[in-house]
Amino acid sequence: MGEGFQSNELIALDKINVVFPRLFAVRNVSLTVRAGELLGLVGPNGAGKTTLLRAAAGIQPMLSGSVRIMRRRLLGNETELLPHIGFTPDIPPAYNAMQVRDFLRFIAMGHGMSHSEGAERIGFWLDKVWLTDKAGHKIASLSRGMRQRVGLARTLLPNPAVVLLDEPSGGIDPAGRVQFRELLCDLRRQGKALIVSSHILSDMPQYCSHIAMMTKGQIVKSGTVEQIMESDALRCRYKIVLAAARLGLADDLSAIDGITAIEANHATITLEYFNGTDHASVLLESLMKRGLRVASFTSEQMDLEAAYLRAGINQVD
């Protein structure tokens, strides 16, 4: 992902601006996602992620900017590029009174598929999203997670090159989330370009190739997953378990140079300090000098959640 238009780009957003009455929802956002890349879009509620995804799908009126799909500009009245875009909103709309199979048949018809081709693809995707058993059920009778899966099947049915998913794993059970991650990795292997917005950051390194952090309508930090996490590689989180709890422990530790973010809970302490084995040994030595009996001492690398928290993004925009 990066600015400018590259050779195998599948979707490129160029200086997107979206304005609502009294709110600049998306401000001058440009990004490119190439084949096989998956961009994870993270940010607080109200950051503009959903609006950006909708603009990328061509259903959000923009004040200015352009969307290119496979190097061709997406225009409002043009239907030719639409089969290449798949978009699942956070609450996928569906005809609740219809059966799952009939709803997907309607989507297949809308994409001009023949009856046999449609039936074949419907069977395939129902199997992929684990809904084969529910094919004859009315959508209204499905749980939220299942409806999310129907939305996913609806998006992937026409086999789009660009897949845009807004909070796709909301409501999906833990086992489903594992399968969902596998599905996303599978889509990347197929050479699709994906943009996924999610609040579940712990999962993202497992399926994202890139991350973009968004706040107040702007992308404030972006890069590969490694780049984002390495930007905080100078610091490291340590978990220390003492043999016995001690009063005033946090105040005592804060006197040590370089220690930040101390959290003490009885005999367990977590804190941030410089990264690396030399620094770790210095820290351990400092603790021993203060008469602390260390039962366990472990270091944890900064993860995406820590990187996000360190980006200084407000909880709600």
Added chain:
Amino acid sequence: MSQLILDNAIGWAHFQLRGGRKLLIWFLTIFAIITMSLVLAPAALVNAFAPGLQGFGLNFFLGFEIFLCLLVGPILTAHAISTDVKERMVESHRLMPVSGSEAILGYAFGPNAIPLTLFAASVLVGSIDAALSGVIVPRFVIASFIIVCFGALLTVIAAYGAFAVKRSGGIWIVVAAAPILGNATSIGPFLPAVAVFCTPFMRKTVFSMQAGADEPVAYLVSELFGVLAGTLFFIGARRRYRSTDEPGFTPWMGTAMVGIWIAASAIGIRWSNLFFWQSVGGEQASRNAQWAVSASVALFFSATPVLVSGRLRQMHDIRRRLNPDFAEKRPVSPFIMVMCCTVLILLLGPLAVSDQITLQQLLLIATVVVASLFSVRYWERVTFQTRRRYSSALYRYVAWGGPPLLALLLEWLHVLPSMPEGLLADPICACSPPIALYDIACAPGNPLFLGIAVQIGLALLWGAIAYATRPNRQKKPATQPDAG
């Protein structure tokens, strides 16, 4: 075309949602039972024993067709669209390679598959009844055709309304159309364009036509105008389906609508004997009054192209300020729209009442129309620039209805009776554009100077405020508030 209707995904979905084949068969069965037992069999008996009453069953079929095409059809279409818009299904549809025309046809035919099948069955069975009764079958078929054409027009308008107006706008349009259709005979003499559009449902209706009582020329004119208006609304609905950001009517489409209204009014006034039947009862409004009222409605319609062109220009300017490379052509100027609409409204006089009109009247009408349109245009611009969302329609209601209401209030407070009749009330009323138009056309002796001066003053006032509040080119655009 058949591909657009028969293989239409949106149509198919809405047909399924409305019960599908199973419900269709149920309805057809019930229809067959009712027509056989209550209409065809009694009709055969009547024909056998009282030939003078032949064809009485045909009125049942025509009434049934009117119910299906003019009420059920538009409401089902409007409901389908409103529901899809509300539940965001339209956004899902927009991601499918379905053209705007295909979508609108889907919404027109899908939810109406059962009513349309029943309509076809009614035409078929009605034709059999007509043949058995000795009525000329093509007359019955033409009457049915006129009904379905009018139903198509209403359906397209309802579809446009459902996309353009939130909260079941299309359904309200049908509800509003019902009393107009039902009272077309009363409204027609004042608004001849309504008489032209509603001819099939006025005093001598399709019911009498199937019996051979009417000349179909009026119906042909009506259908022609129906097709023209329907085409504009179809294009508008198509535009609204593809993008909620774009206005349904472009400035030129709005001007075309004004032109259609003017043409229908002119024809209705000039050839009133074709559209106002002898049996209307009561007095016909004078041609001048018809001219004034029609011009007032045209003035109301003219606000659409003027306001749309103004809004498009404002958005274009903001886009260009945000992105200097923005190369789209600048939309047509509201000034040109004001001029076009003024010319069209002025044409009504010479076309409809050429022998009675004077140059002074034309000049006064032009002044009132231009002042009124600029007043609305600058009001809208001021609200846009100051980021307030006061409706320009509300402004029109106040500017149009305020002066006569004020005169009524003064009269009620006994301020006016002490003065000579009309000394204050007439000039106050003339501040309202439609009343000024009426005075110009029908009561040239009424004092107009104050009213017209107030209207010009309002236009200048709003123009000055618009100029004073115009966005500073060096600063952020008007719609660019701070984030967060």
